[in-house]
Amino acid sequence: MTKNSLNHLKTALCLLPPLLLAVFFYLHFETQVSIFSPICRCATTAEADVVDRLRASATFLPLKDTRQGAETWFISTLNATSDPDGEARNLVFPSASSAGRLLCLAAPSRRDGTKNSYALAWRDALPRGAALLSGLAFVSETAYDHVNIWHGLSSFVPFASWHERGRCRARPARWALFHHGEVRTATSAWLATLAEATTGVKVAIETFDRPGPVCLEEAVVFRANVAGMNNERLLRAADFMRCKARAHCRVAGTPDPSALRVTLLFRRGGRAFKDEAAVERVFRKECARVAGCRVTAAHADGNMTFCDQVRLLSGTDVLVSAHGAQMTNLLFMDRNSSVMELYPMGWKERAGGGQYVFRWMAGWAGMRHEGSWWDDTTDVEPCPDSPDIYSCWKNRRIGHDEAYFATWAARVFAAAKERKATGAAGERGRDAKICQCGK
Known part of the structure; x- marks a missing residue:
């Protein structure tokens, strides 16, 4: 046997014990795994059982x-x-x-x-x-x-x-x-x-x-x-919705501080005015006494789209309207704008606190509610089917009082004009900031 062959044999004999030991541990590990595999299967089953129990514990x-x-x-x-x-x-x-x-x-x-x-x-x-x-x-x-x-x-x-x-x-x-x-x-x-x-x-x-x-x-x-x-969060929410609606409808620009924009928002059917033309004449006449004042008359229950309403009310300093859902559009007016509200006969006595919802809304939206007028006309039609005057007149037409309307309009228009002149009306810069969300 050559010297090299002898060396190879010695090396192989030296490696044999570690190889045998490795085989032993491998076979032992395989045996252990086979012993514990039922436990693993039991663990999986237990987990599924817990999930089933949790699923069943959801009580409706x-x-x-x-x-x-x-x-x-x-x-x-x-x-x-x-x-x-x-x-x-x-x-x-x-x-x-x-x-x-x-x-x-x-x-x-x-x-x-x-x-x-x-x-x-x-x-x-x-x-x-x-x-x-x-x-x-x-x-x-x-x-x-x-x-x-x-x-x-x-x-x-x-x-x-x-x-x-x-x-x-x-x-x-x-x-x-x-x-x-x-x-x-x-x-x-x-x-x-x-x-x-x-x-x-x-x-x-x-x-x-x-x-x-x-x-x-x-x-x-x-x-x-x-x-x-609270009032702070209500005001901020109103500012946020207003600016988002204006951005959605592409309402841009800053209102002319020298102008006073009055909107008569009329209804058709329930709570319409008996003589709409007469009501409009009174407010136009008083508006004509104020420099830069102009009146827009519109019907909210006509063919106005959402954006039509946003544009109209964004361009309004004084809103005049009968009580009704259409007044919700006051949300789109600048802060410190004015609201004048009118009711049919019987509401003041019978309608309860719900008739003041737009007074409350004006407060949390940052507007000025300039008071209300309740029709107290005496020459009314009888209520043939109900003694309850509120039920009878809830959606009846509204009369008018020319003298009262003239005095009321003169006071509100003058105050609104002064606020605009002194810069106390709406601040559209606030819109641009709050529209950025959370700032």
């Missing part, structure tokens, strides 16, 4: 809890909060208060809120048969009407404020609308356009027509309209 409760008060009967097991103070009270899902769980809704009924229900569930353990809807949902519960533009706006203001305060990052993928826990599938075209202008996305209303419950990936719930909002 009535959306409308008749044991609770008006502001808590919707999703009654959770308390809404204002964060920060001054915002409308709301519920956010998922959040710490929901223990990280999503909001799930089973809402087949549009007539009985007690037949609709909600549950909280973890994303990885949704109720059986539930569909997961992606994106942010704006959930609104109101005692009012989403189709009426005033009532619809009062439900949208809190979300607009919440959206703006979040620097407009969270945009709603869908809306879920409820009235006393009952599903609503429509809102007014006016409100839908305002919401689109404000958030930058079209309104998509969830109809809940699909079988089984739905779970919302994210949701913010407002169930008491503007309750909890």
